[in-house]
Amino acid sequence: MRSEDSAMNGTAKLRLFGGFSLCDARGQTVSLTLRKTEALIAYLASGASRSHQRDQLATLLWSESSQSSALQSLRQARLMLMRNLEPHQLSIVNFSRREIHLDDTALEIDAAAFVSLQQAGDQDSLVRAIDLYRGDFLAGLDIESEAFDEWLQPTRAWYRSQVEAALQRLLALQEQVGPHESSVRTAKRILALDPLREDMYRWLMRAFAATGHRTSALAAYDACRSVLREELDVSPEAETEELYKAILRGAETKGPPVQSAPGALPPKGTRSHANEGSLAPDEAAAARAVASFTPLSNLSNAAMEVLQIAAICQNHFSLRLLDGMSERPAGRNEAAIRELRRAALLQWDDRSQTGKLSDPMRENVLGPLLPSHRKHLHYAAAIALEEIAGPEAHESCFEIAEHFRQAGKWAQAAPHQLRLAHLEVDQGNLESAEPQLKKARADISKLPEGAARERLEIEAAVLGSSLAELRGDLVRAEQILVDIWPTLKRGGSTQLWIAALQARSRLRFRRGQFRQSYSLLRMIPQSCNSGKTESVWMPAERFADSAGIAADETGRPTAMLQRQRTAGLRAGQVADAALSAFCQAKQKKFAAAYTACDQALRLSEDLPDTTCLIVSLQTLGIIQVWDGEAATALQALDRAQELARDRGDLLRQYTCHGYRGYALVNAGRSAEGIEAFSEALAMAAELRLQFMTAMFSAWLAEALIDTGEYDQALGVARNAVRLANERNEAWARSVALRVVGQALSLSPADDGGKLVDRILRCAQEMQSSLGLTLETDRTGETRAEVARALH
DSSP states (O other), rough: OTTHTTTTTTTTEEBBBSEEEEETTSOOOOOOSSHHHHHHHHHHTTSSEEEEEEHHHHHOOTTOOOOHHHHHHHHHHHHHHHHHHHGGOOEEEEOSSSSEEEETEEOOOOOOHHHHHHHSSHHHHHHHHHHOSSSSTTOOOOOSOOOOOHHHHHHHHHHHHHHHHHHHHHHHHHHTTTTTTHHHHHHHHHHHHOTTTTHHHHHHHHHHHHTHHHHHHHHHHHHHHHHHHHHHOEEEEOHHEEEEEHHHHHHHHHHOOOOOOOOOOSSSSOOTTTTTOOHHHHHHHHHHHHHHOGGGGGGGGHHHHHHHHHHHHHEEEHHHHHHOOSOOOOOOOHHHHHHHTTTTOEETTTTEEEOOOOHHHHHHHHHSHHHHHHHHHHHHHHHHHHHHHHHHOTTTTHHHHHHHHTOOOOHHHHHHHHHHHHHHHHTHHOOOOOOOHHHHHHHHHTSSSSSHHHHHHHHHHHHHHHHHHHHHHHHHHHHHHHHHHHHHHOOOHHHHHHHHHHHHHHHHHHOHHHHHHHHTTSSSSSSSOOOOOOOOOOOOGGTTTTTOBBOTSOOBBSOOOOHHHHHHHHHHHHHHHHHHHHHHHTOOOOOHHHHHHHHHHHTTTTTTHHHHHHHHHHHHHHHHTTOOOOHHHHHHHHHHHHHHHHTTOOOHHHHHOOOOHHHHHHHHHHHHHHHHHHHHHHHHHHTHHHHHHHHHHHHHHHHHTTTTHHHHHHHHHHHHHHHHHHTTOOHHHHHHHHHHHHHHTTSSSOTTTTHHHHHHHHHHHHHTTTOOOOOOEEEEEEEEEHHHHHH
C-alpha cells in the first residue's frame, strides 16, 4: 500500500481533511479565488463518480438562486477556476456541455487514500490512514448553500466516524504488545475526537499505572472528571472511581482490552450518506482532554512565544510574519521553530516557510492566555501583516481585519473589511460581497460617534448602492444614496462624492431621466489633472494626458497611477494591461499591444461592472486604428458604446463618440467622423467636460482637412492648440500643430513654406520626445508631402 505515499511525488495533491488545500506537482499552493470552486472540486473528488451533470452541480452550489442564475454563476466560476489553475499547468477539471469531470489520474486525493488504506486494515495502513486525517472533512468551508450543506454535514460526520473506527482497531492491534507510547498516542487521538469517551480515560489510567507513571494516570482521571462536569454536569462512573482509588492505593490495575468498534466501511469509492456517523463534539473540550498530557512546560520561553503566535495566526503563520512580530533576531526565531518541530508541536513546511498547529493543540495553547495578552498578539499580528502587505494589501485584508477585530481595534478593522467587500465586488463575487459588507457595517457600528465613523458609514453606503445597482435593484441603489446625501455633501471625501454623483447619474439615465442625469454630472469638479477627479477616468482613458509615461522592456508602465489601491485588484490589473497596450502601440509594437489588450479583455469580460470592459474595448479600438485596421476597430467601439448606454454611463458615451469619430475618419468615412466628433464635443459642452476635448478637436480638424474645409480646419486646430496648452496635454498639442501646419500649407498665403515647416518640425520634435513613434512617423510623412507640394 506504499503507492498512496509514493504517488504523492510528482503529482498534484488535493487535501480535504482539515480544510481544502490544492498543490501542484511542484508543491506550490494553488490559490482559488472562489470558495465555491473549492466546493466543486471537493464534491467531484468525494464520490464514486468523478463526473456530474452541470445543472445538478449548479443547484448544489447555488441552491438559493434560480436555475438560470445558478448556471450563470457556474459559468463565471469556471472562468475563475481556469485562470487559477492555468499558471500551475493543472487541467484536473474538465467542462463539457452537460457534465463536469474531475481527472484524478495525476491527482493524489487524501480522502480517497484514507478509504483505501483503512480497507487494508493492517497496522501500518491504519497508521498512515489516520495520519492523513488532519481534521474534519472540508473544515472551515462554508459557501452559504443549503443543498451543499445538506451533503457536507453527513459526509463530514461519516469520515469522522471512520477515523474513530480506525483508531479503535489500531489501538486493539497495538494493545496486543502491551501499553506502549504509540498506543497511548492513539488513545489520546480518540479522546481528541470524542472527549466524552470515559472508557478511553480508564484505558489511559491503566496504561500509565502499568508503566509506573502514576502521576500521569491521576492526571488522566482529573481530565476525565473535569470534562464530564463541564460538558454533562455528571460525575465519573463507579468503575472509573474504583480505578482511581486503586491507583491511589498503589494496587495492581488490570482491565479488559479495548473492544474494537468495527465501523463499517462503504464499498470502495462510494459516497457517504446521512445517519452513518455523528457530528463532531466540541473541539475545545477535546483540547482540554489532552491538555494535561502536552509537554508545554518543558519549552523555552522563545519557543512558547512562537507557539502562542502560531496559535493566534492559525493558517497564515509564517517565518516572515514571526520576524515582523518578534523583536528577537531572526536566528532566534528559527531556533525556536526547530525546537517546536522536534517536540512535534508545530507542522512546518520548509519550502514555503509556513506552519500551523492542530486544532486541539491550538486550543491548548490559547486556553491559558489572558484576554489582554490575546488582544496584544492579535494587534501585533495585524500590524505585521500590514507592513508585509504594503499599501496594496488585497491578499491579506481578511486576516488583517480579523486580527484587528479580535484586538478590539474597530477603527482599524473596518477599513480593511470594507476593502475586502470592495475586492469581492471587483472580482464579480456579488454573493460574497454582501456578507462582507454586513460585517464591515457591524465593525463601524462599534465606533464612537464622530467624523471617522461618519466617513466609513458613507463609504459603506456608497458600496452598498453600487452592489444594489450591479444586481439590478435600481430603486434600492438610489434610495441608499438619497438617505446619505446630506451627510455625503457635508462629510464625504471628494472621491466618494464623485462616485455618488456618477452613480446617481447612471441610475437616472437608466430610468429615462436624462436631464437630471446630465445635471448630476455637471456637479463633478472639472480638472482631471488636479488629482481630485482622477477616479472618474481609468489610466488607459487618460493616455493622452499620460503620453510621457515610460515603459520597461516588457511594456509595463514604470510610473503607474495607483488605481489598484482604490478600485480593487482586478480593476487595477485591467488598468495596468490597458495602459501597457498603449505604451507598446505608441511605439508600433502592435503584437505586444494586442497581447496586453487580450489580457485586459479577459480580466474584464465577466465583471458585473462593465466599466473595465468598456475601457478595454476602447483601448483595442484605438490601437486597431493605429495599426491600420480602422474598419475592424469600429466593431469594438460600437460594442463599447452599446455597453456604456446600457449602463447609463454618460462619461463613456462621450468618449465612445470621440473614438468612433477617429475610427470613422481613418476608415475613409470623414463625413460620419465629423458628425461623431461634433456629437462628442456637444456632450462635453453640456457636461462641462474638458477631458479629451483638445484631442477630439485636433482629430476633428484632421477630418475637416480630408473634406477640403481648410479654413474651418485651421480655426478648429488653433482652438485645439489653445485647449491643449491650457491643460498641458502635449500629445494633443502636437497633433493640433500638425493640422495647423497642414491647413496653412493649403492656404493662399505663401512664405515659401518656412512657417509651415517650422510648425511641423516643432510637432515632430515634441512627439519624438514623448516616445510617440507612430505620431512622429506620421508627422514626418506630412512634412515630406508639404515639402514636395511647395517645391
